[in-house]
Amino acid sequence: MTAPALAFDSLSRGDAFPAVDLVVTGADVRAYLEATGEPADRWSDRVPPVMLSALMLATLLAQVEIPKGIMHTGHEHESVRAARIGEALRVTVQVTSYSVRRGALMASFDTEARSADGAGDEVIAISRASVLVPPADGTTSATEGNAE
Amino acid sequence: MTAPTVEPVTRLIDQPRVDLYAVAARDPNPIHRETPEAYSGPFGRPVAHGMLVLALVSEVMTNAFGEAWERGGSLKVRWRQPALVPIEVTARATLRSETDGVATYDVSCEDAAGEALLTGTASIRLES
Numbered sequence: 001m002t003a004p005a006l007a008f009d010s011l012s013r014g015d016a017f018p019a020v021d022l023v024v025t026g027a028d029v030r031a032y033l034e035a036t037g038e039p040a041d042r043w044s045d046r047v048p049p050v051m052l053s054a055l056m057l058a059t060l061l062a063q064v065e066i067p068k069g070i071m072h073t074g075h076e077h078e079s080v081r082a083a084r085i086g087e088a089l090r091v092t093v094q095v096t097s098y099s100v101r102r103g104a105l106m107a108s109f110d111t112e113a114r115s116a117d118g119a120g121d122e123v124i125a126i127s128r129a130s131v132l133v134p135p136a137d138g139t140t141s142a143t144e145g146n147a148e
Numbered sequence: 149m150t151a152p153t154v155e156p157v158t159r160l161i162d163q164p165r166v167d168l169y170a171v172a173a174r175d176p177n178p179i180h181r182e183t184p185e186a187y188s189g190p191f192g193r194p195v196a197h198g199m200l201v202l203a204l205v206s207e208v209m210t211n212a213f214g215e216a217w218e219r220g221g222s223l224k225v226r227w228r229q230p231a232l233v234p235i236e237v238t239a240r241a242t243l244r245s246e247t248d249g250v251a252t253y254d255v256s257c258e259d260a261a262g263e264a265l266l267t268g269t270a271s272i273r274l275e276s
Contacts, residue, residue, distance in 0.1 A: 028172070035168035036203040037159050042210065049218055050206040051173075054199045058174035066177055069190060072198040074226040082218035134190065 008067045008133065011107065015095040020059040021116065022089040024052070029085060046082035053077040053127045056111040059091045060129070067105075067133045074108075074130035083124050088116040096128065103135030149274040151251035154212040154241035157204055161196045162234040169200045196231035201266055204239035205255045209270055212241070216275050225255065225268030236260040241270055249274050 024047045032051045033040040053075070083089055090113070097108045108130045115122040163182060170180050178185040179195055186194040202225060209217045231237065238260075241253040250273050257266040 031168070032172040035165055035172045036200060036207070037165065038203065038207045038210075042214075046215075046218065048203070048206060048210070049221065050199065050203045050223075054173040054175070054197075054203075057199070061175060061177075068185070069179075070177070071230075072227065074224075075198065075202060076222070076224045078220075078222040079218050080220065082215070 006064045008064055008070075009105070011064070011095050011098055013095055013098045017060065017063050017093040020062075020091045020093075022055060022059065022091050022113070023087070024055065024083060024085060024089070026085050045085055047085060049077065049079040049082065049125065052079075052083050052113060052125055053111075056091050056093075056113055056125070056127050057109075057129050060093045060109055060111065063093070069134050071132045071134070072129060073106075073132050074128075076128040077125065078127075079125045080123050083113065083115075089113050089124065090116040105133040107131055107133075149276060151243050151246045151253075151274060152212050153243070154208050154253060156238050156240045157208050157211070158236060158238040159204060160234060160236050161200060161231060163194060166194060166196050166200065166233055169197055173197065173199060175199075191230050191232055194233055196233050196235065198227045198231075198266070201227070201231050201237055201257050204237060204257055205241065205266070205268075205270065208239045208241050208255075209253075209272065213272055217272060219275075220273045222271050223255070223268065224270075225266050227266050228264045231257075231259070231265050235265075237265065244269070246274070 029043055093111045096110045099106050111127045113124045166180050179189050237257050239257045241255045244254045245252045252271045255268050255270045256264055
């Protein structure tokens with residue numbers, strides 16, 4: 001695994017990351033369900049929607065240095081259809097907001113997963129992740145969000 | 149189809165579960181694991197991934213709607229406080245409205261004391 005290339009504080013609104021190819025295997029799904037505790041029998045051929053959302057977010061985490069203390073404060077996800085296990089997907093990430101208030105950095109990232117199988121370019125799911133990076137002096141309330 | 153009652157799900161989120169999740173979700177943030185960063189961080193101990201907590205909401209919706217949840221289901225949530233592990237989490241969804249074939253549920257995840265960890269909404273198009 002290569003180190004993330006981008007510093008978080010170098011981002012700005014409108015930045016778009018290079019598309020990332022993603023294939024979710026059956027082993028990936030089984031490992032995810034073992035971790036979450038959700039029954040596995042219903043997901044023999046498809047990817048749970050929130051798993052896909054987490055992996056879409058992971059494409060961002062792989063490209064950006066994670067700031068100390070970052071908190072995942074909000075999340076939106078819309079599933080158009082379930083991704084199939086083994087389906088070739090292409091994930092894009094864009095910075096949709098980026099601001100600093102009272103030393104705290106707030107940003108949101110839109111991610112989109114499309115089918116890359118065949119000639120299709122079908123949207124499978126879209127997500128928006130909102131994050132907060134508290135100021136270095138730690139003055140932001142710990143109840144403002146959950147670490148991610 | 150009439151919007152069904154969604155049954156809650158309760159699950160223990162402990163450190164082994166979080167460690168498995170960190171690998172499965174490809175989230176390398178050390179604040180979730182038993183690391184110096186977690187113990188010196190703002191919460192003083194490891195915190196479960198927000199997306200691991202959110203997974204329980206998707207699970208209760210899948211239990212109620214099956215594959216329909218995957219076709220046009222949507223979530224919008226905010227985390228209210230960190231899930232410090234180990235923690236017993238209950239995910240709930242309560243019908244708020246049913247309009248033009250779309251059911252909207254208030255969703256939440258709570259700890260054993262009933263304190264909200266996550267709140268928001270889940271919407272789904274009801275299939276005939």
